[in-house]
Amino acid sequence: MDDKIINKILDEVMKKVNTEGAKSSAPATANFRSSSMTEFVGTAVGDTIGLVIASVDSALHDAMGIDKKYRSIGILGARTGAGPQIMAIDEAVKATNTEVLSIELPRDTQGGAGHGSLIIVGSEDVSDARRAIEVALKELDRTMGDVYANAAGHLEFQYTARASLALEKAFKAPLGKSFGLIVGAPAAIGVVMADVAVKAANVDVLGVASPGKGTSNSNEYILTISGDSGAVRQSVIAAREAGLSLLQALGGQANSVTKPYI
Amino acid sequence: MDDKIINKILDEVMKKVNTEGAKSSAPATANFRSSSMTEFVGTAVGDTIGLVIASVDSALHDAMGIDKKYRSIGILGARTGAGPQIMAIDEAVKATNTEVLSIELPRDTQGGAGHGSLIIVGSEDVSDARRAIEVALKELDRTMGDVYANAAGHLEFQYTARASLALEKAFKAPLGKSFGLIVGAPAAIGVVMADVAVKAANVDVLGVASPGKGTSNSNEYILTISGDSGAVRQSVIAAREAGLSLLQALGGQANSVTKPYI
């Protein structure tokens, strides 16, 4: 049997092997991508799920420590990602009559170096909570755009010209001012990015967080900045260039999870 | 060469590929499933190991802060699972002359969203500690029965008609009363399950835990309930139905780790 035939068989087989491999790591969930429960709103990248409770049970209100005037709550939770979800909720509360009740950061990312998230918004009317979660789920595709990952770690960048209530709650971002977020994992890379960022433009440092302080023991170093919109953007972009160079030196090509927006 | 032959080869190859794949993810450990050390008791699902120390060294007694009247300790530790191990130890202390000395919850599950566990029981006589660990290892197959997992997360449910000392220590469960545990990961799903559970029957809320409070930063929302045995069971079952619908919408089919018992 000549090599041509063997190669033809090889090609066929490799095609099939790769298809089966893909299947096993991402199971055939097509049939499942919905739930008949009225609480279900939708899903998004990062194993993010959006949910709503129209009328929270009184016992749960007490246990959660939520003011009873918020009859309805919207819930955004994810295995992978905290910054992107907080940014998405920030847009959602701008667009709806809701309030951010709590932001919690599990140590997650499914074996990765960072956080997952559990964000709860409250409203008097369920339609507001539902609308907020819908907006957030839609925004996630964008806010995941400047997340870059490879086998060794990840980088995250966020930028907005006008911070709203979710960013204020999570990062003490001044309301209505420009805000930037720079995250590097492993944390060592984040330290260098922070230095590059503050040297690149005249910005105000809101804070830093590290594995032992301000994170849930994630392997991240996080810088948050505020200030003039052009300066914040310039600072974030400089950090991104530095971070990509370092993360790729450690673990190879690091691609955007969706599509860069900054 | 016709397609039939190629398909026959493909089948053979895929059989071989899948076998090799299975081998590499579950190494041939048959030869290892025991240890000659007298401390070794056994292993169980969830990378759980059971161990015993007949006579704890005095220096370790001090460092661990364990009362010296407990000459012997039994140790149950796992990479995956805390609730199932606590339930199993609860049965073990009912059946033996031992006391639960400590329950610690690492953030683990090997890249998953939850906890592992380290549980230590004490006794004056080594045979009691050993017996307790043996009972617990045996119970684990049952208490893992209402753990359901897929690539996106997991759910856990526990129910007992009569809580004992391990559940009292871990969750402040009233002794001798019915107890239920409801866990959802990612945490967002757990919030909805908690609401469904308290609405489904007249139960007392013992507490809730979340990524930022009461867990080791796991991506779980946890509800513990007590009350009339029938009501607790009904409440847990309602939560299970809701949770499966939501987790499967996020990540596809979620099967029991062993065999459901509730």
Added chain:
Amino acid sequence: MDDKIINKILDEVMKKVNTEGAKSSAPATANFRSSSMTEFVGTAVGDTIGLVIASVDSALHDAMGIDKKYRSIGILGARTGAGPQIMAIDEAVKATNTEVLSIELPRDTQGGAGHGSLIIVGSEDVSDARRAIEVALKELDRTMGDVYANAAGHLEFQYTARASLALEKAFKAPLGKSFGLIVGAPAAIGVVMADVAVKAANVDVLGVASPGKGTSNSNEYILTISGDSGAVRQSVIAAREAGLSLLQALGGQANSVTKPYI
């Protein structure tokens, strides 16, 4: 077509499948193993990266809480490993004019049971910080030598005849005295190793750490010891023998990450 031919094809295919499999789990990073940034020093085992900042920005100095007399900092960060990196930095500060400014332990190891690390050293002159990180990166191959891992967990052992400033900062090791570190994951195995260690030789217990106390919720039990050099070494070796027997009973063959040195 006879079986011989099919087998020949199978062999060819399996060779190719395995090559592609290896590729996908360890992406072709050859082109990336460096960075043009002046901050980049190098990489090492455990997804460890070494970096240096010649002149830390004043705003970052403040945010990090670092004394401004340390104009330069060296940064050693890793996804996998804390003990090996601390040991490596301990040698580095012995050999250079630098000080250990901070040691932080993220809960990491990329889905494993332990920690990653972020260690910062300071110097007045950048050449000292750079040299320290170079020394540490070189040492890592050795200090990873008594780390043993399988799918169920890992063990780590460290020993030095003479502890220096990094071990003092991280573990309160007495300066200039012999020091030993014994780590077992899942934590249950570490408890038994601790008992074996203190029984094996006359050593001083510096401390223990567990999932709920002294770790970042890792699934590890950690014993640190000090004392006569021969006794410390004997104690560590006894614990290693016990730990390997138990970890292998749980998860099969556990090999050294590099090459044992103790």
